Amino acid sequence: MNLDRDTIKAAVRAKVIELAKNLGMDASDIGDDDIIPATGYVDSAAILELVVWYEDVYQMPLKQEEINIDNLGSINSMADFVIRRKG
Amino acid sequence: MAFALHAPRVNNNDDIVQVIAFRVGVGDYIEKGDIVLDVETDKAIVEVAAESDGYVLKLMCELDDKVAVGSILLWQGASLDEPVPEMAVADSAANGGGARPTAKARALLKELALDAAVVPASGDRLSLADVEAYMAAHGIQRRDHTPAVTVSAQENLPDVPGELADLNAEERGMLITVSWHRDHAAATYLEVEYDPKAWEDHAAAYASANKLMLSPLLPLLAYRLVQLVKASPRLNATVVNGKRYQYRPVNLGFTVQAGETLYLTVVRDAASLETRQFIENLGEVQRHALQRKLSRDETSGATIAFSSMARWNVSRHIPILPPYCSLMIAHAAPKGSGRAVLGASYDHRVLSGFDVARLLMDLAKPPA
Numbered sequence A: 001m002n003l004d005r006d007t008i009k010a011a012v013r014a015k016v017i018e019l020a021k022n023l024g025m026d027a028s029d030i031g032d033d034d035i036i037p038a039t040g041y042v043d044s045a046a047i048l049e050l051v052v053w054y055e056d057v058y059q060m061p062l063k064q065e066e067i068n069i070d071n072l073g074s075i076n077s078m079a080d081f082v083i084r085r086k087g
Numbered sequence B: 001m002a003f004a005l006h007a008p009r010v011n012n013n014d015d016i017v018q019v020i021a022f023r024v025g026v027g028d029y030i031e032k033g034d035i036v037l038d039v040e041t042d043k044a045i046v047e048v049a050a051e052s053d054g055y056v057l058k059l060m061c062e063l064d065d066k067v068a069v070g071s072i073l074l075w076q077g078a079s080l081d082e083p084v085p086e087m088a089v090a091d092s093a094a095n096g097g098g099a100r101p102t103a104k105a106r107a108l109l110k111e112l113a114l115d116a117a118v119v120p121a122s123g124d125r126l127s128l129a130d131v132e133a134y135m136a137a138h139g140i141q142r143r144d145h146t147p148a149v150t151v152s153a154q155e156n157l158p159d160v161p162g163e164l165a166d167l168n169a170e171e172r173g174m175l176i177t178v179s180w181h182r183d184h185a186a187a188t189y190l191e192v193e194y195d196p197k198a199w200e201d202h203a204a205a206y207a208s209a210n211k212l213m214l215s216p217l218l219p220l221l222a223y224r225l226v227q228l229v230k231a232s233p234r235l236n237a238t239v240v241n242g243k244r245y246q247y248r249p250v251n252l253g254f255t256v257q258a259g260e261t262l263y264l265t266v267v268r269d270a271a272s273l274e275t276r277q278f279i280e281n282l283g284e285v286q287r288h289a290l291q292r293k294l295s296r297d298e299t300s301g302a303t304i305a306f307s308s309m310a311r312w313n314v315s316r317h318i319p320i321l322p323p324y325c326s327l328m329i330a331h332a333a334p335k336g337s338g339r340a341v342l343g344a345s346y347d348h349r350v351l352s353g354f355d356v357a358r359l360l361m362d363l364a365k366p367p368a
Helices: A007-021 A044-057 A074-084 B086-094 B101-113 B127-140 B169-182 B195-208 B218-233 B275-290 B355-363
Strands: B003-006 B016-022 B035-040 B044-049 B054-059 B066-068 B072-075 B185-194 B237-240 B242-245 B251-260 B260-267 B304-308 B327-332 B338-348
Touching: A007 A044, A007 B066, A044 B275, B016 B169, B035 B072, B035 B169, B044 B169, B101 B127, B169 B237, B169 B260, B185 B355, B218 B251, B218 B275, B218 B304, B218 B355, B237 B260, B251 B275, B260 B275, B327 B355, B338 B355
Parallel strands: B251 B304, B304 B327
Antiparallel strands: B003 B072, B016 B035, B016 B066, B035 B044, B054 B072, B185 B338, B237 B242, B251 B260, B327 B338
């Protein structure tokens, strides 16, 4: 598995865009530091899908208390959290 | 040495389970936690997981068999050449023709839907004492207050060409739910409109204070429901054989759409949890649903339930009551309308319109 930060960011971005598209939204301009739940591109159910995808792709089961804005709130923080946990 | 996997007790009142699908065959190596087969009771379909690692040596039941809780479903061993214990073979052989039951034994066997061939006889005839000993050994109780859920009557095929296909486990579960709703509950529906702003502000403040990723609006609404039901226990009951069955725990059912599958996930004993713990537990079962890794406890035993279709922008939905659940809240909040709806399907045998209307009015306001 490639744990290069840019690669992780690209994968997360692509997933967010895909989930937003399912809801009829175009999230292609989402910024790396944008707080994903606050963008309005994805709803809670889609964010839950994003979290489950993230756990699966990076083989990293999360504790419920780890699912918060500090750890997973933005594309940057999601990439950093993988590297911190896997590094 | 070979070891057995036994038929699980799914519900307190179900002493028989029906095997509806095998996931493994003789010779397969299975690990602890692997799903080996599906069983169905009157109220639920559950997956049976292996309790230990090992090879499948022998299947002790066939598809569609009705087996007693506690009886042996299959034998496993550390290697494929492990011998299956003599007793199991003897029991299996007995299926081909056991001792003739006495009249009393036959009546009890009929009540339990138990095959005489699986019960060992102590003498020439299978006696009442033999059946009772078998019940004691397998933890089987007499079914003195559990009505059966009728799934379907025999129907004629439509006069249009087509093919019959078995339902999958989720579809069968839904069929059982719909059948209980139709045949047992006196299902009724009412709803109230409310201004969603107070709840949205409450949820936003909670999310901000706790740095939550997911909006806690629906979990907080569900938790408020739990607290209101805790304060009015009569809302947490069902009717069985003409008697009120008052539940002790409040087990909250919460619908989760995972792909094309709708699950009723369950947070058990929800009234004993603090707000944060409830939200975390609910988040966990939601993730398990999306991962298709729900445990038996996470899919059974709901005593009340909550369902929201706000995501789909519907203005109203009328839920089907799951078996032995007298109250299911339906939440809808059409986008851009500035209004929201709290509805409830409820079993009028247990709850009155007044009970439910008062509950909905209270639920429409976030806690102070």
